[in-house]
Amino acid sequence: MTERDRFSLNHLWNENGMKITSTPQRQRRIWNMLGAFDSVTRVKQRCFWPLTLTLIFFFMIFGSAISAQGLKLGNGGNLINPGDLPPALAGSLQQMGGRMMVTDKAQIVLVGTITDGNGSRSAQITVQAPGYLSYREGQGRAVTFDGSKIQTKSGTPTSDDERTFDSLLADFPDSVFLQIATGGSLRPVGSHFRTDDGKSKNYSGPYWTVFAFSPPDRPGLVRGKALQQEVFIAIDEQTGLLSDVRRVVTSGPKQQNVTQTRFTNWNQQNGQWFPGTITRLENGNQVLSFQTQQAAIAPAADAATFKP
Numbered sequence: 001m002t003e004r005d006r007f008s009l010n011h012l013w014n015e016n017g018m019k020i021t022s023t024p025q026r027q028r029r030i031w032n033m034l035g036a037f038d039s040v041t042r043v044k045q046r047c048f049w050p051l052t053l054t055l056i057f058f059f060m061i062f063g064s065a066i067s068a069q070g071l072k073l074g075n076g077g078n079l080i081n082p083g084d085l086p087p088a089l090a091g092s093l094q095q096m097g098g099r100m101m102v103t104d105k106a107q108i109v110l111v112g113t114i115t116d117g118n119g120s121r122s123a124q125i126t127v128q129a130p131g132y133l134s135y136r137e138g139q140g141r142a143v144t145f146d147g148s149k150i151q152t153k154s155g156t157p158t159s160d161d162e163r164t165f166d167s168l169l170a171d172f173p174d175s176v177f178l179q180i181a182t183g184g185s186l187r188p189v190g191s192h193f194r195t196d197d198g199k200s201k202n203y204s205g206p207y208w209t210v211f212a213f214s215p216p217d218r219p220g221l222v223r224g225k226a227l228q229q230e231v232f233i234a235i236d237e238q239t240g241l242l243s244d245v246r247r248v249v250t251s252g253p254k255q256q257n258v259t260q261t262r263f264t265n266w267n268q269q270n271g272q273w274f275p276g277t278i279t280r281l282e283n284g285n286q287v288l289s290f291q292t293q294q295a296a297i298a299p300a301a302d303a304a305t306f307k308p
Contacts, residue, residue, distance in 0.1 A: 071147030097272035167280040171261040
């Protein structure tokens with residue numbers, strides 16, 4: 001067993017809460033985050049302090065940089081190029097089927113059933129390059145992002161709307177890769193992290209490669225809200241698929257709130273891989289799930305369709 005195997009991801013989350021704060025406090029947040037990560041993997045990382053210092057200045061200088069050029073990726077276009085992502089994430093996107101990289105695969109639509117505190121009902125998720133998003137329940141409820149702002153039919157998003165948008169749209173694998181390709185700060189945390197409590201001597205997996213991502217400031221969006229939150233991204237090392245997106249928000253000296261979106265039961269259709277189940281947990285308690293029944297890939301639609 002390697003040194004890193006001794007640490008579970010639960011330990012990592014508990015030791016590495018990231019405050020959702022305003023931009024002037026970014027420097028303190030990044031210092032705390034990197035220091036905490038170093039304490040977890042200290043044996044492996046003592047010789048990497050020069051790299052750590054470089055990453056600190058990268059986060060400080062570029063973490064809040066974005067130009068108001070409309071909804072475009074960092075490469076100036078609408079589709080992801082392989083070089084826009086680090087190898088592990090580019091490989092994951094290719095493993096899913098190469099969506100968001102070619103014009104005839106610029107949109108993904110999932111049809112299924114959502115279950116939350118209001119019961120179960122039919123719903124549809126749509127993600128389109130370079131970052132258009134929509135969630136719909138028939139002709140009724142709708143939560144959308146048209147590139148400039150998050151909208152609903154009823155006006156200001158409710159707490160339920162925010163949960164839905166976070167886990168079913170912002171955290172959706174294709175959406176995560178589009179956000180990273182747009183810009184912001186991405187830091188590899190490490191590889192071969194285990195997902196149990198770290199006590200089992202016969203642990204056989206899964207093992208995850210983990211990244212920390214801080215999105216760039218974007219006009220029309222609020223720091224600490226959807227598409228403007230610092231997250232941990234976990235890639236399953238065996239399947240190459242995205243397994244988990246988490247936010248760890250410190251709300252007091254000894255108080256952390258952990259929001260987690262899990263992607264499980266992946267299945268393949270026509271060369272494309274889709275999550276069969278999406279689950280949202282808040283401090284370990286399930287509050288929302290989505291079961292995929294149908295999935296489809298298509299070219300990009302008119303951006304005007306991403307309105308409530």
